Amino acid sequence: MILKATVLLIALFALQRVWQLSPGFGIHSKGYIHRPGPCRTVKPIQTGSEDITLTDNGIAFISSGLRLNLCKQLFDKKIQQFTGRIYKFNFNDPGHAAVEVALPRELEKDFNPHGVSHWKDASSDELWLFVVNHRKDNDNVEVMKYNHELNSLSLVRSVQSTMFTSVNDILAVGPNSFYASNDGYFHGCLRPLEVVVGLALGSVVFFDGVTASLVVQRQSDLNSMALSKDGTRLFLTKTFEQQINIFNISKENGNLMFDRAIDVGVSIDNIYADPVSDDLWLGAHSSMFLLSQHMTNLDVKAPSKVVRVHPLGLETDRFESYELHSPFGDDGRLISGSSSAVYYQEKMLVGSISDTLVFCDIIV
């Protein structure tokens, strides 16, 4: 009797998880092709461009060569041979290839970059680059200074914390301070189980330059972060739940107060908040099913999509209502597994987890 009840309970739970995960899985999604204008891949990137951070004068820094340390057996062996790099792309000179940025000597042999962010000093024009680095033993946040003339990065500090369980993205809010999103807890082959069961072990950490504190806890499926135009709101993406969570930021201590969630209807990855228009640009996966097949075998194409969320609400509550647009869709042949998108003056850059980087002119 108890056995029957237990089996039934497990079956119901499994059914509920399948129900929750299946829209995000997108087994029936088709990757229709459409472009906002002429699009092409950016040389020489072929081993991923997972995250992109864009300065206000059109310089994009791209993390490349990500080797996810989540059950290596599930991933294509080729990924383990990827080299972690940072590339630079200039929107003001888009005909030029992406240029590799020289890494600090300390990181050359231990660099596995994921999310990136930057901080620019308004008066001095100094630029800091913040990169999530999956080092051999822990996840660190590398805070680096960019030297424009030498096109090189020097390590300012390497931030470690026991609160960094599985860092995905980073959001700089000062030369020394940032938010870090933990997309889960377990590494290795316990992670797929964590996702399937839906364990709420993700969190967001705020580092004020001295101490780290948990500002969002007991969440699952957290991914990427961006800051609103006026710096008062933080946007956080949830991939399988296909949502953006909006938080208000406390000026005193960086705490986050949940405001609202907006449904985007597709499995979104990294988010970019346009500082000019307030629009949110997202790299998205039309089918997590095909994405997982692509990650197991890179020759399998995974459909890509860019979503633009355009707020329609008033100043006090911009995202009370919104419109969903999609400037770019691909069946995977130009770019597979699109994870990020940034916009600058009628041009767009689309990044992917383990594939190419695409540049588009936007003419519609």
Next chain:
Amino acid sequence: MIWKCVLLLVVAVVMQHCYKLALIMGYHKTVYAHWPGKCHSVHPVLQGSEDIALSEDNLAFISSGLRIQVCDLDGIDPRNNEFVGRIYLFDFNNPEAGASEMILPKGMMGPTFNPHGIDTWFDSATGRVYLFVVNHRADEETVELFTFDRKNSNNSLAHVRTYREPEFRSLNDVLAVSSEEFYVTNDGYFRNCWKTLEFLFLLKWSSIVHVTQEGGGEIVATGHALNSLGKSSGLVFATSPVGRFLNVYKRNDDGTLLLRHSIDVGTGIDNIFVHPHTMDLWFGAHPIGHAFLEHTTNLDTPAPSQVIRLHPTGEQDDPFSSVELFELFSDSGKLISASSSVAVSGNRLLIGSLLQKLVYCEMTVPN
């Protein structure tokens, strides 16, 4: 014990069927807007532009005013019953002029004229354009044949013939192969309240009928909710908006059809347009089933619209063995609701809707 197994089987079958219906309803789907360039409504079309047929000289014939109620209980917006059946003409060579209403022969008005699918046939010898129109008369399904003489007509259509065949059950679209030979689709077996049950049970009782010069109709194919027809070099195409697939048939010399491919398109493709130069197939489509249904019950509720281009990428002897799918237009219903048809001329697009407007777009992006 046996009964428990049987019960479990029945439950499993029912659940699987409900899952299929849920996929058709598209509750899990979201629409993202994007246009191929500047788009605007074409005056004065307001009561639908369900199907569009393009003639050789870039004239588009548009059927309008389709009244879709087949059953008193189907909840269709009562305003649709007041729609007036019309044929409009749109000239791609003069897009600013809007659409002009064609003068119909006496007798083709009121309950006698309820136009649905249309197709043109150009007789190069006489320079005459033949127009076949599916007509849902009050008590029967017919196909009307008109002629249009561009030089002498002052925008009027002359009626030539009414086709009536016992095989005409619930007509949807027509495909002309000469001025005296054509195919039609029955989008189901029933034309009345049984149609709803036919849909709910996902019955495959729709068919394609071949009407020959000698007279008489012959059923040449059956399938699930077949809707629109097109042809291109020895092939005949049929769409299924409910099934979300495109059937590709080889057309035999005797007019019979042999199914070669059934291609999953992933969205509710409605009327088909075969591009005269590229051979690509273009569709007006309904991306979200339940939104489409809600729009038919209340014309003020917007329904999303979509234009799909299917480009065959297979070898020359079997071009549709593999395809690429492009989405040229996507709208939440803000500009146009329930797009059912499309016509292309150069880099211009005409999009028709089941019960609403007609839209003209310039395609700025090379797609």
